[in-house]
Each structure stands twice: as structure tokens, then as C-alpha cells.
Amino acid sequence: MxxxxxxxxxxxxxxxxxxxxxxxxxxxxxxxxxxxxxxxxxxxxxxxxxxxxxxxxxxxxxxxxxxxxxxxxxxxxxxxxxxxxxxxxxxxxxxxxxxxxxxxxQPADPVHFRTSVGEVKDFTLGDGSVVTLGADSELVTWIDARQRHARLIKGDGLFRIQPRPELPFELRVQQANIEVLGTVFDIQQQGRSVQVAVEEGKVRVNYQHHSSNLTASQRLNVDAELGIGAAKPLELAQFANWRQRRFVFHDVAIEDILTTLNRYLQQPVRLSTPGLGSERLSLAFRLEQLEQVLDSLQSGHDIHWRRTPSGEYELFR
Incomplete structure (x- = not known):
């Protein structure tokens, strides 16, 4: 104040x-x-x-x-x-x-929720809503009888929000604001891009004076440079699939792909060739298939890999 x-x-x-x-x-x-x-x-x-x-x-x-x-x-x-x-x-x-x-x-006292590398965990919020945080993720909430605010500082989150028509739940992710009354939706961050997917109910996504409404079985991307993308159909089989360590990347920079994967890997993947991280790929795989994916990059994109003495993965060209 x-x-x-x-x-x-x-x-x-x-x-x-x-x-x-x-x-x-x-x-x-x-x-x-x-x-x-x-x-x-x-x-x-x-x-x-x-x-x-x-x-x-x-x-x-x-x-x-x-x-x-x-x-x-x-x-x-x-x-x-x-x-x-x-x-x-x-x-x-x-x-x-x-x-x-x-x-x-006076605002409600902030409550922090965190997960460690490789950890996926459920948390119950002050209003009874339940959030599943992905690995190495962080959420802070301000919830009391007059307000329901939250901020996803980093990582992924699956939100099951208790319906309260008189008091919307407001979530901030990067520069996007998401407003819901009661629904089930998923947030995935990939670099400066945020994907919002809705399984049940409705959400409203606001970004830089533009907004879009999503209903069940829809998704959209909010990009720092491109703004709010168009709503697209969502395959429910892919909804919040990071919970099963399954990942889908559509035209995403390699450095952003690795940032996501390294939150789930005990032995991270590093880049040793300058400029390689800006190249963009489309991939879909389970985490246990990582080495198979790296082999396909070697044959299809001339991107090589090796294990270091410490056990980390290293990509180079």
C-alpha cells in the first residue's frame, strides 16, 4: 500500500x-x-x-x-x-x-508450493482446490474469503479449481492472466511460451489487452512475441501428459525443450555447441525414450550426443 x-x-x-x-x-x-x-x-x-x-x-x-x-x-x-x-x-x-x-x-499471507527436480506432487490450496505441480515447479497463492490469486513462478501445473461463481480464481503465468470460476485446466511453460489446456469448464486468458475464452477440450498458446494464439482442439489423451513423463513439443527451440526436460532428469542434457539451442524441433516421446530420441536427432538433424564422465548428456555438432 x-x-x-x-x-x-x-x-x-x-x-x-x-x-x-x-x-x-x-x-x-x-x-x-x-x-x-x-x-x-x-x-x-x-x-x-x-x-x-x-x-x-x-x-x-x-x-x-x-x-x-x-x-x-x-x-x-x-x-x-x-x-x-x-x-x-x-x-x-x-x-x-x-x-x-x-x-x-490487507492481502492474504502468501503460501508457497514447490517441487524438486524429478518430483510431481499434489497440493491442496486454501479454498479446497487441488494443484498438481510438475517437476522443479513453484506456485505462490493468496487465498482468503475475499480473494483467490495465484502465480505460477516456474514449471507446470494441473489445476482443479473449486467452483465459486462469486469469487473467480485468478492465475498469473509470465505476463498472462487466467480467470476461472471452477474448472480443470493445465499450464505448461516452454521458454517464453505458455500453453493453456482445458479439460473441464471454462477459462479466460488475458494478455496485453487481448483475451480469449477456452472451453472443455480446447487449448491455446500465449507467446511473448506473438501474443495469444487461436484456440485449437485438445486431444484429451495428451492432457497434462507430463504427469506420466510424456512430452509433446511443436516447433520449440532446443534450449526450451532442454529446460523442460531437465526439470525431470536427474542427469541433465547440456549443449556444447554455440547457437544450437536456437534451432527448433517438433518432438513427442516418453522420458524413458530419451536416448532413442537423441539417436534420431543424430541421424535426422546432424545433432550428436554423448555421456560425460559425470553422467550428463551433452549435445554438439
Whole structure:
């Protein structure tokens, strides 16, 4: 709230620079609570602006031209006194609004959920929803009687959200916001791309002033450069298949493929040839077929592999 109030002061000043505006946008997007706090601070700011107009109350004027000079002077001084007192009371009330703690706006305490490399685990959230996190994944939630917010910091997640029509569940993944009332959906992150797939119910995906609605058996990609892609049919046999260590990559950079796989592998795959990671591949396989896949890369893409003395996999050309 202190940061939000400071941003209100900065944004309403006449000296707010473009750089400060960019900083504000980044701050606003970095955490769902920042948006809530800023809305509350902005509301109080507007109340303060409204109170400020009370100081502009004109002095009381004589009722008619028959008022004596003494009476006019008396009314004029009385009006100025009332205006000044009214202004001071109004400003004092506004400052109290800005300075007093706002109990109802205090966010819920964040709760962190994490998995280690190779670990897939179920977690029950504060509202009874259940999340399955993929390997080496991290989720933070803010859940209480007034809000249901979460952020998938890294990795994959299968969300089974308890239906509460009066209180949507809001999930942030990279720069995308996902809103649901109650549904089952899957999130997979591949580099700067996020895939959203829905098994049951409906979700709304928002990204940079654009949005798309998904229903059961649909999926879409949100790309940092391309934005929200079109909704496509989802084969339910492939829904959240990372739970069985099965992976499907469509035109994905090798470095992003390895980032995903290495969260599930105790012996990671590394690149030793510069520039190789930017090449794009389409692959579908189970994790236990890794060496077969590497053999196919060697024959079909001239990408070789070997095991290092420490047991890691190394790709080179």
C-alpha cells in the first residue's frame, strides 16, 4: 500500500516521465496484489481530490442590497472563517483516509508450493482446490474469503479449481492472466511460451489487452512475441501428459525443450555447441525414450550426443 500511494503521487504529478510510467507498468504487472493495492490507493486519492474542492467554497454573500456595511463585513468574515474551517476539516479527513491502516485491504499471507527436480506432487490450496505441480515447479497463492490469486513462478501445473461463481480464481503465468470460476485446466511453460489446456469448464486468458475464452477440450498458446494464439482442439489423451513423463513439443527451440526436460532428469542434457539451442524441433516421446530420441536427432538433424564422465548428456555438432 505504501508503494501504491507513492505511485499515485507520482502519476498525478505534472512531472511523471515516460521512464517512470514504464516502471509503474512493470511494478503493476509483477504481482496481482500490486493491482489491488493501487486500485484502493487510487480510490482514496480521488476521495482526497473531492475533499480538496471543499476548500474552494465561496464566502457567504449578503442577502440583498439593503444589508448594511457592518452586516456585509460581518457576513464576509463569517463566510471566510467557515470556508477555512471546512477546508481544514476536509483536508484532515482526507489525510486520515490516506494514513490510517486499511484492515479490509490487507492481502492474504502468501503460501508457497514447490517441487524438486524429478518430483510431481499434489497440493491442496486454501479454498479446497487441488494443484498438481510438475517437476522443479513453484506456485505462490493468496487465498482468503475475499480473494483467490495465484502465480505460477516456474514449471507446470494441473489445476482443479473449486467452483465459486462469486469469487473467480485468478492465475498469473509470465505476463498472462487466467480467470476461472471452477474448472480443470493445465499450464505448461516452454521458454517464453505458455500453453493453456482445458479439460473441464471454462477459462479466460488475458494478455496485453487481448483475451480469449477456452472451453472443455480446447487449448491455446500465449507467446511473448506473438501474443495469444487461436484456440485449437485438445486431444484429451495428451492432457497434462507430463504427469506420466510424456512430452509433446511443436516447433520449440532446443534450449526450451532442454529446460523442460531437465526439470525431470536427474542427469541433465547440456549443449556444447554455440547457437544450437536456437534451432527448433517438433518432438513427442516418453522420458524413458530419451536416448532413442537423441539417436534420431543424430541421424535426422546432424545433432550428436554423448555421456560425460559425470553422467550428463551433452549435445554438439
Amino acid at each position: 505504501q508503494q501504491a500511494r507513492q505511485w499515485c503521487i507520482t502519476l498525478h504529478s505534472e512531472q511523471c516521465s515516460k521512464e517512470q510510467l514504464d516502471d509503474f507498468r512493470r511494478w503493476l504487472k509483477s504481482d496481482p496484489e500490486h493491482t489491488r493495492s493501487f486500485r484502493q490507493a487510487e480510490t482514496l486519492w480521488r476521495k482526497a481530490a473531492y475533499c480538496q474542492t471543499l476548500t474552494e467554497t465561496p464566502s457567504l454573500q449578503p442577502a440583498d442590497n439593503l444589508t448594511t456595511t457592518h452586516s456585509r463585513r460581518h457576513h464576509h468574515l463569517w463566510g471566510k472563517w467557515l470556508s477555512a474551517v471546512g477546508g481544514l476539516v476536509a483536508l484532515s479527513a482526507c489525510f486520515l483516509l490516506l494514513l490510517l491502516p486499511i484492515n479490509y485491504s
